[in-house]
Amino acid sequence: MSGPNSDYDPVEVAAVSPAELEAARDAALAAIAAATDLEQLKAVRSDHAGDRSPLALANREIGALPPQARKEAGQRVGQARGAVSKALAAREEVLAAEHEARILVEEAVDVTLPTDEVPLGARHPLTTGAELIADIFVAMGWEVAEGPVIEAEWLNFDALNLGPDHPARTMQDTFWTEPAEHHVVLRTHTSPVQARTMLTRGVTEDAPIYVVCPGRVFRTDEYDATHSPMFHQVEGLAIDEGISMAHLKGTLDHFAGQMFGEGITTRFRPSYFPFTEPSAEVDLTCFVCRGTGLKGDGPDTCRTCRGEGWIEWGGCGIVNPRVLQACGIDSERYSGFAFGMGIDRTLMFRHGLEDLRTLFEGDVRFTTAFGSEL
Amino acid sequence: MKAPVSWIRELVDLPAEVTTEVLTDRLTALGLKLEGIHAAGAEIRGPLVIGEVLTMEPEPQKNGKTINWCTVDVGDANGTGEPQGIVCGAHNFAPGDLVVVILPGGVLPGDQGSGAVEISARKTYGHVSAGMICSVRELGIGDDHDGILVLPPDAGAPGDDAFGLLGLDDEVIEFEINPDRAYALSLRGVAREAALGFGVPFADPAERELPESDGKAWEVVVDDAIGCPVFAARLVSGFDPAAPTPEFVKRRVEQAGMRSISLAVDVTNYVMLELGQPIHGYDADKVAGALGVRRAREGERLTTLDDTVRELSIEDLVITDDSGPIGLAGVMGGATTEMSETTTRILIEAAHWDAVSMFRTGKRHKLTSEAGKRNERGVDPLLPGAAADRVVELLVEYGGATAEPGFTLVGVAPRRPVVTIATDLPARLSGIDITAMTTVESLRAIGATVVEQDADTIEVTPPTWRPDINDPYDLVEEVVRIVGYDQVPSVLPRRATGRGLTRTQRLRRRIGRTLAGAGLVEVVSFPFVGEATFDKLGLPADDPLRVTVGLANPLSSEEPAYTTTLLPGLLEAASRNVGRGAPGVALFETGTVAFPADNGPAPIYGVHTRPSAAELDKLVEALPVQPQHVAVVLAGERRRAGWWGPGTDAGWSDALAVVRRLAADLGVRVDVASSSRMPWHPGRCALISVDGVQLGHAGELHPSVCTAYGLPARSAAVELDLDALMAAAADVTLGPDFSTMPVAKEDVALVVDAGVTVAAVEAALREGAGDLLESIRLFDVYTGAQIEEGQKSLAFALRFRAPDRTLTEAETGAARAAAVARAAELTGAVQR
Numbered sequence A: 001m002s003g004p005n006s007d008y009d010p011v012e013v014a015a016v017s018p019a020e021l022e023a024a025r026d027a028a029l030a031a032i033a034a035a036t037d038l039e040q041l042k043a044v045r046s047d048h049a050g051d052r053s054p055l056a057l058a059n060r061e062i063g064a065l066p067p068q069a070r071k072e073a074g075q076r077v078g079q080a081r082g083a084v085s086k087a088l089a090a091r092e093e094v095l096a097a098e099h100e101a102r103i104l105v106e107e108a109v110d111v112t113l114p115t116d117e118v119p120l121g122a123r124h125p126l127t128t129g130a131e132l133i134a135d136i137f138v139a140m141g142w143e144v145a146e147g148p149v150i151e152a153e154w155l156n157f158d159a160l161n162l163g164p165d166h167p168a169r170t171m172q173d174t175f176w177t178e179p180a181e182h183h184v185v186l187r188t189h190t191s192p193v194q195a196r197t198m199l200t201r202g203v204t205e206d207a208p209i210y211v212v213c214p215g216r217v218f219r220t221d222e223y224d225a226t227h228s229p230m231f232h233q234v235e236g237l238a239i240d241e242g243i244s245m246a247h248l249k250g251t252l253d254h255f256a257g258q259m260f261g262e263g264i265t266t267r268f269r270p271s272y273f274p275f276t277e278p279s280a281e282v283d284l285t286c287f288v289c290r291g292t293g294l295k296g297d298g299p300d301t302c303r304t305c306r307g308e309g310w311i312e313w314g315g316c317g318i319v320n321p322r323v324l325q326a327c328g329i330d331s332e333r334y335s336g337f338a339f340g341m342g343i344d345r346t347l348m349f350r351h352g353l354e355d356l357r358t359l360f361e362g363d364v365r366f367t368t369a370f371g372s373e374l
Numbered sequence B: 001m002k003a004p005v006s007w008i009r010e011l012v013d014l015p016a017e018v019t020t021e022v023l024t025d026r027l028t029a030l031g032l033k034l035e036g037i038h039a040a041g042a043e044i045r046g047p048l049v050i051g052e053v054l055t056m057e058p059e060p061q062k063n064g065k066t067i068n069w070c071t072v073d074v075g076d077a078n079g080t081g082e083p084q085g086i087v088c089g090a091h092n093f094a095p096g097d098l099v100v101v102i103l104p105g106g107v108l109p110g111d112q113g114s115g116a117v118e119i120s121a122r123k124t125y126g127h128v129s130a131g132m133i134c135s136v137r138e139l140g141i142g143d144d145h146d147g148i149l150v151l152p153p154d155a156g157a158p159g160d161d162a163f164g165l166l167g168l169d170d171e172v173i174e175f176e177i178n179p180d181r182a183y184a185l186s187l188r189g190v191a192r193e194a195a196l197g198f199g200v201p202f203a204d205p206a207e208r209e210l211p212e213s214d215g216k217a218w219e220v221v222v223d224d225a226i227g228c229p230v231f232a233a234r235l236v237s238g239f240d241p242a243a244p245t246p247e248f249v250k251r252r253v254e255q256a257g258m259r260s261i262s263l264a265v266d267v268t269n270y271v272m273l274e275l276g277q278p279i280h281g282y283d284a285d286k287v288a289g290a291l292g293v294r295r296a297r298e299g300e301r302l303t304t305l306d307d308t309v310r311e312l313s314i315e316d317l318v319i320t321d322d323s324g325p326i327g328l329a330g331v332m333g334g335a336t337t338e339m340s341e342t343t344t345r346i347l348i349e350a351a352h353w354d355a356v357s358m359f360r361t362g363k364r365h366k367l368t369s370e371a372g373k374r375n376e377r378g379v380d381p382l383l384p385g386a387a388a389d390r391v392v393e394l395l396v397e398y399g400g401a402t403a404e405p406g407f408t409l410v411g412v413a414p415r416r417p418v419v420t421i422a423t424d425l426p427a428r429l430s431g432i433d434i435t436a437m438t439t440v441e442s443l444r445a446i447g448a449t450v451v452e453q454d455a456d457t458i459e460v461t462p463p464t465w466r467p468d469i470n471d472p473y474d475l476v477e478e479v480v481r482i483v484g485y486d487q488v489p490s491v492l493p494r495r496a497t498g499r500g501l502t503r504t505q506r507l508r509r510r511i512g513r514t515l516a517g518a519g520l521v522e523v524v525s526f527p528f529v530g531e532a533t534f535d536k537l538g539l540p541a542d543d544p545l546r547v548t549v550g551l552a553n554p555l556s557s558e559e560p561a562y563t564t565t566l567l568p569g570l571l572e573a574a575s576r577n578v579g580r581g582a583p584g585v586a587l588f589e590t591g592t593v594a595f596p597a598d599n600g601p602a603p604i605y606g607v608h609t610r611p612s613a614a615e616l617d618k619l620v621e622a623l624p625v626q627p628q629h630v631a632v633v634l635a636g637e638r639r640r641a642g643w644w645g646p647g648t649d650a651g652w653s654d655a656l657a658v659v660r661r662l663a664a665d666l667g668v669r670v671d672v673a674s675s676s677r678m679p680w681h682p683g684r685c686a687l688i689s690v691d692g693v694q695l696g697h698a699g700e701l702h703p704s705v706c707t708a709y710g711l712p713a714r715s716a717a718v719e720l721d722l723d724a725l726m727a728a729a730a731d732v733t734l735g736p737d738f739s740t741m742p743v744a745k746e747d748v749a750l751v752v753d754a755g756v757t758v759a760a761v762e763a764a765l766r767e768g769a770g771d772l773l774e775s776i777r778l779f780d781v782y783t784g785a786q787i788e789e790g791q792k793s794l795a796f797a798l799r800f801r802a803p804d805r806t807l808t809e810a811e812t813g814a815a816r817a818a819a820v821a822r823a824a825e826l827t828g829a830v831q832r
């Protein structure tokens, strides 16, 4: 721009008159104000501030003026050009903002369109239910123990005070593996895990046993709405100095409250299990009617508990010293409690399931309802 | 065990305010679990009265039936004292008979669920019939008679209430009796508990004056005193086999759920219900010589009362006479000496049997009987003499029999052990504040003999009817149940210091979440399989997966084994979903599979001491190998069609994508190699491994498998060894080093033979590119006109980056060239 100018004859040159300059400036400002979009503004810039614009020409001529005229002309042209370029910038900012806003409006979509290209996955409530239970106990400082589902007969029965001629063995309809003389069964409860824990870990004053054993178990039950040859249990075992039924009750009350909500507790009834002595059946406050036995506020009886206010939940008791003995634990010094309940059954109460079979059918409509955590 | 309330009340003097509900609540709290309360007449509403038939006019009808127009004296029950006119269709009665009449306003239960019938005076067959003469069926107390219930002449007077007479108001409590409370399989036991529960006296029905045994009732030789510690025999003669069973015996036997058969049989059952002692009656004229008790001999047979010929085992206890075995002791009598409608001399046997032997015999012969049920749980050994005597008494009273002199009682009752117990043990174990005095009183209340040894210890002899009590803890349960389980306080134990979830437990949760996050739905299926399952998977005959852990007693003969693969369960579930209309389904399961170990039998150890470590190892070794697997099935629509474009169905690559996603989440680098294995498509199956350890397979299912399960074509599956995968998972992941210097990107397109795998080319490029290579990714595969047939072009995006500087073009170019050169060298790749 400021290079030597050879396009004109310096002798003939005269400064642009102030009036002309003013006119050129006003024309430029008017055009700028009239521009309605960035495209028009670009043309305006070229016409009024471009190389061939009157103001640019005027600017170029300044160099050719006699030195004494340059200063004044320079000032005037500079002011005019400054005003135009400021106006251009301001207008551009306005138009650019307008443009952006318009684009955002134009790009609007219907956000209610579906977005289900990849269907949802889910974990099974039996898995997440067992995890929920485990977490309740882990929070109390318990550990989660596991063992094989195909188990030695001795661990599934004998070690648990269920000798070969124990009538209770007929209560547990056992799947035997072939050949039956090899004494291997599909475990009928998760109690062998408790036996394994005692056998492998032992107990000391500093390392008591507090374990919970969730897992899959088998009985030769025909498959129907409330029975299944395969189901899930959670059993717990605590062995420590001075353990009593009060600790068992405290633990189960806490478990019930965490699992089903505050105000839900347990009740014990005398019962019989070879593994425990004394033994008890555990009932749970019916969490549908919350123990009233009534349906809603009306006079009808609660369907879940049949008006009892309690539902059968599982079995428990003080670990039979014979079991401690078989598992190498000093029964004079330590005592323990154990409990067990069905996870399937617990979930059926908690989630209002009518038919046990829905848990094993694998219908994705059932499972996805539960998401990835219970 | 079903116990009529009236019978309980006969044996124990319960306060009148104790309702059946209060009674059952108390008994439940003591350990007799309530199964239900039944009352025959629960649905009948009065007035139900005795009527005497005065007149009876048969009136033939046009429809061929003949009805009887009767007048019946119902005393004052109808308010007028006038005879009641009733139309009756039955003919098995006559004027003068006493019958049961329900008067207008009454309600009958109605036939099998047809709803209650309200009785009103109504016009029928030209008469106004004001009520109904009832049959047992209409009363809901039986269905074995078609006609009208005709009462014995001494049943009562016209107008008397019939509820009590028929036992319609008698509630029957059904208990579920636990194995340790076998004594409660009798009214004697239930009543004893009721007396205990309400603190009222109990008159033991087994307490009878018995004569000294003279051995003269019948000769009895017991060869096996362990199997049969006590054997009592009595004899009656002159019994009238036609004598009817008295109403109360019949009703009670039926209330208990047994059938009334004949007076002689009913009486033995009645006494068993009353006392808990099983009793057997022989037709004495059919018994030849002395009764013997011994174990059966090899090859001996016996036809039991149920007309079944039984091969006896040398462990079975039998009763014999001169002809050989005549009864399966304690379980079921034999056919040859069975009482019949001509029996007049009855030999009564009441014996105490070894419970274990009874249990084994019952199991061996698959025989469950009321007698066996009691004998195998343990009966009071002091009962045989009293029970036999009670039977004699009833046969004399109701059967016109004469009690023959002589009483044979062989053997003595086994002694009960003396259990020493600290008096504070019940308090310590229950957490209830139980005093020494309460302990002693409670134990005496259950019938134990308690001797106070010193201030803190007592010696307890349990009662003879409690064979289950042998240990101090058994006594604790007795004390606590009497004090009340509801008294146990709720106290949390000391806070344990747990170590949280194990690594494996955390990994399993993580794997589940990752798979669910990939859009897969978890399934839990049964692990039972059979040959047909493997056929459906197309496994060859010698496939190792066909070698299963068999089940000796499967539920279904079609599925007699524990599975070796999770795929069958998943494929069935996928098929079920598709069958129910799902356009696509993506499932996963984690679970145990099993392979035989063939290490011989698992030992059975004693239980008095802990097995040694070596012995425990033997147990574990005998078990099948039980790895955890994870499996996936993807069938049909995987990505749905929508406004965004068309959908895609699941295929082999989706299976691989799941594997890689899972591996990436666990920080495991898996190797993928082409493989061939059923049930996968032979050209679309990948072997997955980690550091040379095979994890399993992934890919598209064989078309025949898709067809067999009714799944869409190209359905895909994965099955991996979860244990091996978890073992390979990063334990503690170290934070990765990465450079923040600028990246240099280079694309290369290489032409290789179609058979060369991408993995091979990629590995060569990676090797050649050296340390500056940050990542490499295949972004296009091309086959077609632009290149020769039998070849393919692979386009890779390479990213280079140095840890400490901006790479120059020369450096990047050199690395790229080295990569291409190595690929050319190893795979014959030519740059395009």
Ligand SMILES: [Zn+2]
Pocket: A286, A287, A288, A289, A290, A291, A292, A293, A294, A302, A303, A304, A305, A306, A307, A308, A309, A310
């Ligand atoms: Zn309820």
